[in-house]
Amino acid sequence: MDALIARDLRLAGADLSSWLPGLLFFVFFIMVSVIAIGPEARILRDMAGGLIWLALLFSLILKVSDLFQRDMMTGMTEQIFLSGQSKLQFVIAKAVSVFLIHLIPLLIIIPIVGFVLGLEAQQGWAMTLSVLVAAPALIFYVLMTAAILSRQRTGGFIAVIMVLPFLIPILIFGVAAAESADSSSLYSVEIKALLGLNLISMSVGIPAIVAALKANIHQVT
Amino acid sequence: MINYLANPSNFLRFQRIATPVIGLVIFLTSLALGLWLSLYASPADETQGEVVRIMYVHVPAAWGSMMAYTALTIASITSFVWRHRLADSAARAFAKVGIVFAFLALATGSIWGKPTWGTWWQWDGRTTSMLVFFFIYAAYLLIWSMVKPWNRAARLAAILAMVGSINIPIIKFSVEWWSSLHQPATLSYIGAPGMPSELLRPLLMMAWAYASLFAWASLMFIKADVMALRARRQSSRPISSVTIKKL
Amino acid sequence: MTLPDHRLCFRNVAARRGNSLLFAGLNFDLTGGDLIWLQGPNGSGKTTILRLAAGFLVPEKGEVFWKLEAQDAVPEELVAYQGHQDPLDTELTVSQTLNFWTDMYNSQMDIAKCLTLAGLANKQTVACGKLSAGQKRRLVLARLLISNRPVWLLDETATMIDSGGEHLFHSILSDHLKRGGSALLAAHRPVQKIGATASRLVLGAA
Secondary structure, three states: OHHHHHHHHHHHHHOHHHOHHHHHHHHHHHHHHHHHHOOOHHHHHHHHHHHHHHHHHHHHHHHHOOOOHHHHHHOHHHHHHHOOOOHHHHHHHHHHHHHHHHHHHHHHHHHHHHHHOOOOHHHHHHHHHHHHHHHHHHHHHHHHHHHHOOOOOOOHHHHHHHHHHHHHHHHHHHHHHHHOOOOOHHHOHHHHHHHHHHHHHHHHHHHHHHHHHHHHHOEEO | OHHHHOOHHHHHHHHHHHHHHHHHHHHHHHHHHHHHHHHOOOOOEOOOEHHHHHHHHHHHHHHHHHHHHHHHHHHHHHHHHHOOHHHHHHHHHHHHHHHHHHHHHHHHHHHHHHHHHOOOOOOOHHHHHHHHHHHHHHHHHHHHHHOOOHHHHHHHHHHHHHHHHHHHHHHHHHHHHHHHHHOOOOOOOOOOOOOOHHHHHHHHHHHHHHHHHHHHHHHHHHHHHHHHHHHHOOOOOOOEEEEEEEO | OOOOOOEEEEEEEEEEEOOEEEEEEEEEEEEOOOEEEEEOOOOOOHHHHHHHHHOOEEOOEEEEEEEOOOOOOOHHHOEEEEOOOOOOOOOOEHHHHHHHHHHHHOOOOOHHHHHHHHOOHHHOOOEHHHOOHHHHHHHHHHHHHHHOOOEEEEEOOOOOOOHHHHHHHHHHHHHHHHOOOEEEEEOOOOOOOOOOOOEEEEEEEO
């Protein structure tokens, strides 16, 4: 498992284009949204939570949906599946590397973007917290889509259509958690709901990811 | 019964009789009876007037799309566990009918919404979750049209359908929670248990008509799928001969 | 150090690609010391046989199964499969790549020794993307050595390799067979006879 994560980190370090565009997209999405909506501070502050969550979802989906593709096409995935490592560990390692490589940069920039949109510092941290709590559910559903589409060269739009229905509950409770946040919010209903969604996404997502990768490697003649 | 039908030849024989019986006899009679009950033999609503009759096409469409997803889930599990081709054809057929029903429910809901709510579209919990439901069907069918070969598409589609079946109640619940957050529920839903029997009777008859439409359309789609597969797999002579020699 | 006992059996196997039947009634056994050379024109089903053996394909008819001495042996952990692609990360160096596979296979093999055997001893710090086609194939050979698996399923591994490399491949293969390993080899170029039981499986136009 360490070896898998180390490999992903090395590859991300060697190839900035594998994660940097996701970060740039995030900031760009916020900027063009502000241009489209207009710069009135009160409206922006009201919309900040929803905007940040939307930018985050799309940045993650568009980048991560081709996450298994390269390894599937070069035959790397089938070699890993033959190597005798547990598939559970493989999926968890992938989720950890997605968190480290794709989500951490976004988590860092969220308070800054929140500040630019006129949120109080504390509200900005609440945004980060809500994303952090929802991270496993986000990652496992996006990875599931990536696994299903791992042999599809043109997966972008269908990835969005496929994964968004599953992300709607996370979006709903994530935005609500961020907006209702104050210092005692760690025990709020929204946070509990997100934790529940995490559990479900793992128990459903991990077997689905393994099965989808297998279906893309294996074939019945 | 299931075992018998699982054989494609038996299925084709069965559907030759079942399709006309379900399509012509059951569907058409129940539709005629249902339309008569809902258009003439039931009273107009006190507040909504004649408009309430849209309910008799709207509510069964929504029920039908959910029933289709239940059937889709069962077929997908069958396909995933036993790798049965007919289950794949069935799952795909159920999804095709299901997405049409979901669209019908949205469209008739919108037509019903204009005179009752004064707007074609209202982002309430029920409408929104039906729209999400429509997109789940769309994603499912997109896998079928995108992924080659056939058996890989079947497996991936089955995975998505099964994950979807677990997530749909969660999505529905959270969307309803979300809509209650932004506005109080205004419309008490017709179709609740306390409904008078002169409204319930046409509703159930129309539901029966939709169910038989579902069965008939599914049979037609499955048949088309089975025939297409048969037409494609003709070559039974191997390309290569095999000989093993000492080196 | 000998490799674990194994016997891979194909019984009356038929396979399809797309809508056409590739072959039918395929029977053979592969056990320690065996070398089978799969020979045939493009599209005759060589790769299909290798993928059947690796467990990536399920046969249309017949059975592919293992007979194993050890109770706890897992078929998946017996084979090393090499397709016609090079599953390499172009950004990583040769030694990073082999370190990764050593961890993945949980292998006790000495990386430096494997690299020397494969003729890549002086390329350790070179990125895989900068290797020539032949050197990539050599790296694949080094990975086979590290995997320490008894059954090698090789798809055109010797192509792209220069004559020195071919010689090398031959000696590595014969060592592997002597240790009780076996190999299924798809190749266009003639394969020399190694071991007493070497045979040739010809897929011809029917």
